[in-house]
Amino acid sequence: MSVSYKIHPAFAADDASLLETDLTSCQLLVLIGKGTFSYVVYNPAAKKFLALKSYHFLPQKTATADLQMIEQIFDADKLLFTNFNLVQLAFDGVNSTLVPEQHYNPSLKKDYLHVIYPEQTQELVLADVLTDQQLVNIYSVDKDVMGFLRKEFSTDKVIHANSGLLKSYRFDNDFLELNGVAYVDIQQHKFSLTIFRFGKLLIQQDVSSQTGLDVVYHLVNILRQTGLDEQLVKVKVGGAVTSDSQIHEELRRFIPKLEWMPRLPGFWYIPKMEEIPGYYFNNLYAMALCV
Structure with a gap:
């Protein structure tokens, strides 16, 4: 039997502007890592981040146990159920490889990945085509975790966290x-x-x-x-x-x-986010470059 407990964010930042904003015009950018679940609320019209939360838990031995932790976060955080204009998911710490776009064949994406990594049970192999960099980022995620998040958020927008980082570094x-x-x-x-x-x-x-x-x-x-x-x-x-x-x-x-690393330029951040060191959530903020 799994042990359930009240989970709290390790980092949280928002202000009154969140209550004053029509969140149905905003985007939710969610980053899932090994023992982490983080998100920002982003207003694309103003290019402004309005809220941030990051939950930390001990990395679990199985994807099923990871999913149980994520379910507890959903139980604790009702903001996740807001009807956002768009929800984008990103995965960090999963098997991935880069392939030059000119050599990429979509029907062979599993083969590119399995040259380096053994095939995992319950894996779903995805690919981010980064045309501006002439690269394809191929990676695998757990089917059950992906299925739960797709169902809860009603979204098919998924990227690898490193795809966002690649785009963000070009602004440095x-x-x-x-x-x-x-x-x-x-x-x-x-x-x-x-x-x-x-x-x-x-x-x-x-x-x-x-x-x-x-x-x-x-x-x-x-x-x-x-x-x-x-x-x-x-x-x-x-x-x-x-x-x-x-x-x-x-x-x-x-x-x-x-x-x-400096905070990602070209965006606005609420004061409470600016109190957090600028390099802390670059992989999370970089998701705004991939929407």
């Missing part, structure tokens, strides 16, 4: 760094690493990690594999990490050109 001033720039998005027990050199994507990869030294080791190793020098490349950090964390301390020891 360091995107064209001649010596290269590495974007490190840190989440629970893993990080997404995206490396560009002079605007050209060299690699995007999800890497499992437990400690700060894990992050440093894999970062330096992958930088060297792509022909970049960790002493010269600019490394920009975002995600669920703080300046006094072990991960950040270890990165500072080995990476001379280390910076925080």
